[in-house]
Amino acid sequence: MNYQYSESFALEMDQKDPLAKFRDQFIFPQVNGEEAIYFCGNSLGLQPKTVRNGLDRELQNWAKMAVDGHFHGEDAWFYAKNKSKPALAEIMGAHEHEVVAMNNLSVNLHLLMVSFYRPTSEKYKIIVEAGAFPSDQYMLETQVKFHGLNPEEVIVELKPRAGEHTLRTEDIVAEIKKQGDALALVNMAGIQYYSGQLFDLEAITKAAHEVGAYAGFDLAHAAGNALLKLHDWDVDFATWCSYKYMNSGPGNISGIYVHERFAERPDIPRFAGWWGHDEGQRFKMEKGFLPMFGADGWQLANTNILALAAHQASLDIFMEAGIENLRNKSVSLTGYLEYLIREISGESGILEIITPENPSERGCQLSLLIHRGGKAVFDEWYQHGVVGDWRNPNVIRLAPTPLYNSYMDVFRFAKILEQSIKKFA
Numbered sequence: 031m032n033y034q035y036s037e038s039f040a041l042e043m044d045q046k047d048p049l050a051k052f053r054d055q056f057i058f059p060q061v062n063g064e065e066a067i068y069f070c071g072n073s074l075g076l077q078p079k080t081v082r083n084g085l086d087r088e089l090q091n092w093a094k095m096a097v098d099g100h101f102h103g104e105d106a107w108f109y110a111k112n113k114s115k116p117a118l119a120e121i122m123g124a125h126e127h128e129v130v131a132m133n134n135l136s137v138n139l140h141l142l143m144v145s146f147y148r149p150t151s152e153k154y155k156i157i158v159e160a161g162a163f164p165s166d167q168y169m170l171e172t173q174v175k176f177h178g179l180n181p182e183e184v185i186v187e188l189k190p191r192a193g194e195h196t197l198r199t200e201d202i203v204a205e206i207k208k209q210g211d212a213l214a215l216v217n218m219a220g221i222q223y224y225s226g227q228l229f230d231l232e233a234i235t236k237a238a239h240e241v242g243a244y245a246g247f248d249l250a251h252a253a254g255n256a257l258l259k260l261h262d263w264d265v266d267f268a269t270w271c272s273y274k275y276m277n278s279g280p281g282n283i284s285g286i287y288v289h290e291r292f293a294e295r296p297d298i299p300r301f302a303g304w305w306g307h308d309e310g311q312r313f314k315m316e317k318g319f320l321p322m323f324g325a326d327g328w329q330l331a332n333t334n335i336l337a338l339a340a341h342q343a344s345l346d347i348f349m350e351a352g353i354e355n356l357r358n359k360s361v362s363l364t365g366y367l368e369y370l371i372r373e374i375s376g377e378s379g380i381l382e383i384i385t386p387e388n389p390s391e392r393g394c395q396l397s398l399l400i401h402r403g404g405k406a407v408f409d410e411w412y413q414h415g416v417v418g419d420w421r422n423p424n425v426i427r428l429a430p431t432p433l434y435n436s437y438m439d440v441f442r443f444a445k446i447l448e449q450s451i452k453k454f455a
């Protein structure tokens with residue numbers, strides 16, 4: 031792609047962009063009275079305008095039908111989880127019976143660990159990337175302690191080589207081989223929240239399986255961002271959140287993926303609740319847990335309908351836009367941001383992009399290591415309307431998302447960057 035640092039180029043790219051019309055379906059926040067340059071979909075996606083209708087519809091169902099809404103009307107709540115399955119399956123690269131929306135991400139991580147981390151005296155180690163998201167670290171630490179083991183002896187953290195910021199697949203695979211039979215589980219991010227690195231989930235899963243370990247991933251930053259093929263990659267399990275790239279609202283519902291080879295394995299330990307119990311038998315209110323087929327068998331509680339309504343409004347937009355189209359634009363848009371940052375910051379030494387250069391090793395986020403100016407650089411950008419985020423100790427994350435960001439957003443940011451480079455030089 032021959033990018034140019036010019037307004038006319040950015041405008042032309044927007045005109046040619048088949049996804050440009052989706053921008054208008056989202057509500058942009060304001061900073062200092064002007065529409066923000068919103069590059070923070072990695073943390074909280076923008077509100078689709080259709081969310082309000084989706085919520086209103088369920089409020090009306092509730093008002094009109096009250097308890098009858100569980101089994102009556104077009105949206106019968108008893109079957110609500112099924113509505114999101116086609117979109118979730120598409121986004122995850124999975125079969126519909128391998129995915130279900132439920133709970134929140136950290137909760138789901140724990141529930142999946144119950145099933146997929148069952149250490150023995152010989153097979154007990156867990157591989158994770160160093161500097162994993164805190165919730166994932168606390169989850170692993172307390173799961174290991176729950177089994178009476180010592181996290182320091184169990185958890186193997188993968189660190190980049192000296193002088194590097196991201197992990198090499200060959201090093202991940204080598205560590206998996208090294209741990210060998212002792213390895214019980216690889217539990218990594220899909221996309222690392224700090225560096226923006228997209229891991230090779232297929233290669234990692236294959237290596238894990240070769241030593242008889244499970245491979246499960248936290249897709250918080252990959253869901254709705256990277257192209258995923260969880261089923262074909264043979265991934266054992268995964269979970270994600272819906273409020274980052276999936277634009278479903280703060281703290282909204284998470285989901286899980288469990289490979290179909292576990293679909294009919296009632297022997298696999300799990301913490302059960304009535305919503306995972308065989309649908310046909312559920313209201314018999316009898317003893318004896320019979321898990322539903324597939325991922326549904328991991329559900330515990332009856333579905334949060336208002337949460338799902340907001341989630342669905344956003345999933346509908348994903349389906350309309352098409353995930354391959356989104357990914358194509360994403361590669362181009364993030365490439366444009368990368369090009370402009372390199373053009374403008376040049377040899378200034380103020381910042382450095384630590385996210386991999388290869389588009390197949392990243393989603394839409396670029397992580398900028400700030401060498402000079404620290405958080406003042408971030409604050410300066412914010413004053414000019416750029417909403418990204420600052421992550422301690424010294425990274426600014428910028429995520430132009432293909433659904434609602436434009437090439438002009440990236441160009442406008444570049445102008446602000448140019449000013450601040452002069453200021454902090």
Ligand SMILES: *Cc1c(COP(=O)(O)O)cnc(C)c1O
Nearest residue numbers: 134135136163165223248250271
């Ligand atoms: C955002 C994020 C979380 C947040 O967990 P919640 O349970 O949704 O609060 C957890 N893990 C990772 C890797 C994340 O990026």
